[in-house]
Amino acid sequence: MKELLKELAVRILRTLEDNGYEAYFVGGCVRDWLLGRTVHDIDICTNAHPGDVMRLFPDHVPTGLQHGTVSVRLDGQMFEVTTYRVEGTYEDYRRPKEVRFVSDLHLDLERRDFTINAMAMDRFDRLRDPFGGRDDLRDRLIRAVGTAERRFREDALRLLRAVRFAAQLDFSIEPVTLAAMEQTAPLLSHIAAERIREELHKIVDSAAPQKGIGLIVQTGLAGFSPLLDRLFRTSHEQAWRLVHLGTLNQKWALLMYAARFDPQEARTLCLQLRMSKREAEAIAQFVGLLAALRPDWDEPRDVEWGRLLLQAGWPVCMETDNLLQACWWKRKDRRSSRSLIAAYESMPVRSLRELAVTGRDLQAALERKPGEWIQRVLMHLLEQTALHGLPNTPEALVEEARREVARHEH
Template sequence: MDRLFIQAKPIIHRLKEAGYEAYYVGGAVRDYILKREIHDIDIATSATPMEVKSIFSSTVDVGIEHGTILVIHEGRGYEVTTFRAEARYVDFRRPESVSFIRSLKDDLRRRDFTINAMAMDEEGIIKDPFNGREAIEKRCIKTVGSATERFGEDALRLMRAIRFVSQLGFKLDSRTEEALIQQAPLLQNIAIERILLEMEKLLKGKKVKRALKIARKSKLNHYWPAIFNQDYIIDQLIEMPIEELTLMERWLLALYLEKAEEPQKQLKKWKMPTKEIKKLQRALSFLTWRMKNKWTNVQLYRAGKEIAGMVEKVVCVLQDKSPHLVTAIIYEQFAEFPITDRSQLAITGTDVLKWTQKAPGAWISQLLNQLEEEILNQRIPNEREMIRGWVKAWENPSSNKYSKH
């Protein structure tokens, strides 16, 4: 049994000693069967939230209205949720109300897919009333009960279905796929932030092309906010060797294919964090330049190791080449540079002001930019006294070999 299950065992024991049922549930059980890395342990129990709180001394009410209590054990938090049944869904995302029950089977019945509707006791015995293990063996994503009802209850499950296709390399059960095609418009009711979380997991998956094909076929992508909602983008992506690209590189490639005049606006439609938007904008600028030019030392330096690596991998994919090892080559070039960022200069802007006795201004940045180029092109060494002489010469271009232009 995985160490994370073992670490959580005392919680199961305490609940059982108090007379309640308790099981590991959800993705951890699925991943245990699949021999995938387990990240979080969730526990389901017949004990009500108040009964859970009475058993454990350290708890946090993280979602008590939905039956979830965070139990702190040896410095780690575990979500313990009461078996529950759900009333009708009113917003295609959450039930109108939940009621606490004592039946494990009825609790598992409300879950999305059979692969996620299994439980395991502390001895490793699997409870599988909806044949999730069989679905795993068949490598199949199948809803618990009616697919139309499950997607109608929570439209985010439309994204989760194809996300699992990408992550696990499974296929959709035929009835599940039929319902996904019919219910695709329901995705309009889901917050963009939630769609983005699923989209990024989908884009990170090893079978991302398979998932994108389903999104295209079902027209689910038409309800995404930007970029991937264009069929021609998906059509191109699934023909390219994108398997070795990272999440951000896949976003970058899609942005380039779209040729949007204002990529920032497109990414903002996805409610992407500002830091990531700026990074992708910068990478797109260098990618557009790189598709028409070969790297120079200066451009490589300006891009920086990370952005240059991203760009070069995407260039390979656009040229139908494998990006395997290309970042290593870029990194080797960086290793030969006398400096890899401005902080490595032997002088600072303060030194320049002191030597020139001039007022601060934009000219300092211009000078440092030119200095970096001189050092990168090995026209002067990165040594303080040599640079001091170069600065003095830069001040008087008419009387020496250095020029400001």
């Protein structure tokens, strides 16, 4: 599939060249080809202006004409084709006030963020590498193009992008670039929370999250948010465990448990980062469950799953067990996984729907008005039936409900 994608893109380069223009692969796809990584998106740069690109490729989407970008569709695949450009003064530490199209590839490459992203390759795989990106790939270094502090003042999100590339590729950050990151770290306060969240997601979900979080702590990049700063400073020693978890919600929850967050602090930080309410509630729930279970690092023990299964359900308990396995990774023995399965399979009932009575049945049998007592009594009946041997028959359940109401009243 990756070769097919490149062959399609070569057709775009050939068409541009056949019509008198230059065209190159550029940026991340070149970096990843040189590293032998899978390439999902191919970007192309050219000295053809957007109008020329649209004329040559009728099946297109004018995705970013003000920045010189046209998305060309070939056989159902989209390729971004962008005119060589230089950028004017940046505003709000994020976007250039204006762009100007140029005819020189070198000028286009020198505006880019890092040397490993400032390489171009023609359709014969010949490299244009004016800033030593290939050497930095060999040496496993993230280095800013040109003056590092200027690059970060132009676009402060590059601070987190540097960390993200280091974490995804397990690279180091070159010392001058790292010093400039420490110097310009406060500029992240100007960046939208949604942009920060997406970079942090990629760092937390990377191949070397402990490296990424360690770099954030070292450079003070989370200083714009005291809660986020506390999270990373307190949890980074346990961040290596994240690679053993499957979902972002689990990964954030483990960091928050390591930082001794309570569910409300977890919820607050998630909402600060503009996560959805569903994500925030899921992460806060995991944090609460871990706080209740209080696993010690790499000290596995038995877990009583019965009540948790009834309260949280099978899917949440399975994910919680995944979190426990990460907490116990160096000595994990799967004891809790086996006991979870055994507890679930041994339950005669697992949900309120399976009880032989409903809330209406209880209301009629006990001749009581509707109220919060119904849900409370149903949950009591579920626990007694699932875990303590109460027969799941209408007669036994009504009788136990009568006793529970009387206990609660007296």
